[in-house]
Amino acid sequence: MSGTFESFGRIRRHKRRGVDPNSAMEALRVGRCEPAGLLAFGNGRSYGDSCHNDAGSLIAMQRGAQxxxxxxxxxxxxxxxxxxxxxxxxxxxxxxxxxxxxxxxxxxxxxxxxxxxxxxxxxxxxxxxxxxxxxxxxxxxxxxxxxxxxxxxxxxxxxxxxxxxxxxxxxxxxxxxxxVSSLDIEQRVTPFANLSEYFDLAEAADEENEFAVAWVDQLATGRFEGRGVLMTGNHADNGNFSAKRSRLPLRVPFDLPFSALNRTTLGLFNSAYFNVNKRKTAPHLTNYQSFFYPLDSIEHWNRLYGPAGLYQHQCIIPSDAARSVIPAMLAASRDAGHASFLTVLKRFGHVRSPGLMSFPQPGYTLTMDFPNQGEATLRLLDRLDRMTVDAGGRINPYKDQRMSPAAFEAGFPEWRQLERLRDPAFVSDFWRRTALALGADAAAPMAQYARGHA
The missing domain is CATH 3.30.465.10 (Uridine Diphospho-n-acetylenolpyruvylglucosamine Reductase; domain 3)
Structure with missing residues (x-):
């Protein structure tokens, strides 16, 4: 069986070989593995190539799941x-x-x-x-x-x-x-005039609320630079447990021949979004779908980025560096002529994951989405990588499509432990271009990275 098995970023679009899960499980149980390897494929919501195995096959995991x-x-x-x-x-x-x-x-x-x-x-x-x-x-x-x-x-x-x-x-x-006491969320929206004001609010917002996230106007400059809204929420007490999915009211029905998301359109959107939300400061009730999944209401919204697809860059910056590095990253993206549709800022806490390679660590995570403009976008992303590594942070591998092996190792020195436990029959395009490119005797990652990007 074959199909597109696209990742959400849609950077490399072509047919890929898939296998039925029952057939794949049967083959694994008798030790009959594919020479080029296997990889489980869920629903294609990863942005990069961690869900792809172009040389081998993908196991279509949704079939028959219950x-x-x-x-x-x-x-x-x-x-x-x-x-x-x-x-x-x-x-x-x-x-x-x-x-x-x-x-x-x-x-x-x-x-x-x-x-x-x-x-x-x-x-x-x-x-x-x-x-x-x-x-x-x-x-x-x-x-x-x-x-x-x-x-x-x-x-x-x-x-x-x-x-x-x-x-x-x-x-x-x-x-x-x-x-929970309800699926509904009691939400409060707090506008902030700049990022310094956001950082002053963030820790207290986390202590007082179950949920907190900020949207930032990445394109704003001058006296509006760094403005945004902090959205906090907690489950309401109204006992509403209706989870019926709302019908998708909007849909991008076909691939656009160009990106509809550029500095002009996003500048208008950002101004409207900020001005509408800054007036919603009183606590108000919202349904869980609107609070957690606002873009799920637009089917195939990633088509808005055009045929070349999109890159998402998510990084974590340690708290002591965030106040200087994150504004610099927003400025770098503007200087490069790139507009981010979704610019999200969250504070990570100290709850430790049991996972060996989990991305979150204490600090602030910044996420930006950019339409793919070829080499110009890749140069910007490399610059954002350097700023992240220099600050002692890391880039999210689950959303990556192009980071260098050295940048990966700088953020995830634990990769060798995962490689030792990796099933030899399983591999991804991401792992091939990062960990396997490093090899077992890779030199000190930070020194390599600095030399390679001097």
Missing amino acids: IHAFDPTTGIVDADAGVTLAELIEYAAPYGFFAPVTPGTRFVTLGGAVANDVHGKNHHKRGTFGCHVESFELLRSDGKTHHCTVTQNPHLYAATIGGMGLTGVILRLRLKLTK
């Missing part, structure tokens, strides 16, 4: 890895439960959420998705299904959470959900 059991006394659900977060929310809502951690789209699979150890607006309270994974069944090319927990096969457990699908196939998992 929820097997749920215990409303403990909140533990037993589900196949191909179940989506949207399906899980609809299933658990009538019992008064919600996902403990959710990324900005509900259309990810549970296996993908584990493999990318996703985070959300409540990292400061709940950590990453992996913090709530009780156990999972991992099928490897040795033909065995390994039951993995913190105490049973602990090394495989840690390597798989945030391991980008490289340790084998997650067949099913047990996840502890969170009991």
Whole structure:
């Protein structure tokens, strides 16, 4: 079977070879592996090439996936890895439960959420998705299904959470959900005039609220530079557990021949978005879909970036450097002539993930999306990488399409441990161009990186 199996960034678009999950599992159990390797593929919400294996095959994990059991006394659900977060929310809502951690789209699979150890607006309270994974069944090319927990096969457990699908196939998992008083969110919007004002607000906002995230006007200059809105929220007390999915009111029905997102259109959008939201300062009720997944209401919204696709750059900057580095990164993107549709700023807390390669660490994470303008965009992204590494931060590998091996190693020196635990039958395009390009005897990463980008 073949298909596009696109990543959300749509940078490299071509048909890829897929295999039915039942056929793949049967082959793995008898030790009959593909020469060019396998990789599980969820729902294609990764932005880069960590979900691709162009030389080999992708296992289409959504086929036949189902929820097997749920215990409303403990909140533990037993589900196949191909179940989506949207399906899980609809299933658990009538019992008064919600996902403990959710990324900005509900259309990810549970296996993908584990493999990318996703985070959300409540990292400061709940950590990453992996913090709530009780156990999972991992099928490897040795033909065995390994039951993995913190105490049973602990090394495989840690390597798989945030391991980008490289340790084998997650067949099913047990996840502890969170009991909530409502799916609705009581939200407060606080405008800020500049980033210094945001940083003054951020820590207190995290302490007082379950959820917090900021939108920043990346294009604003002069007296408006660094303006944005801080959105905080907590589950309401109104007992509303209706999780019925709203019909998608908007849709980008076809591929645009050009990017609709440029400095002019985004400048107008940013001004309108800031001015509308700065008037919503009184606490107000909003449904969970609008609060957590605003862009899920626009089907195929990534087509707005045009046929060349988009690059997303997400980094983490340590707290002591964030006040100077993050404004400089916004300025660098403007100087390069690039406009970011989504510029999101969040504070990561100190809840430690059980995953070996989890992206979050204490500090501030900045996310920007750029239409692909070829070499100009790649030069900008390299510059943002240098600023991140120089500040002692790291770039999110789960959203990357092009970072250098040295930049990857500078942020994730643990990659060798993952390589030792990687299933030899599983590989991705990301791993080939970063970790495998480094080799086992790679030199000191920071020195290499500095020399290569002097």
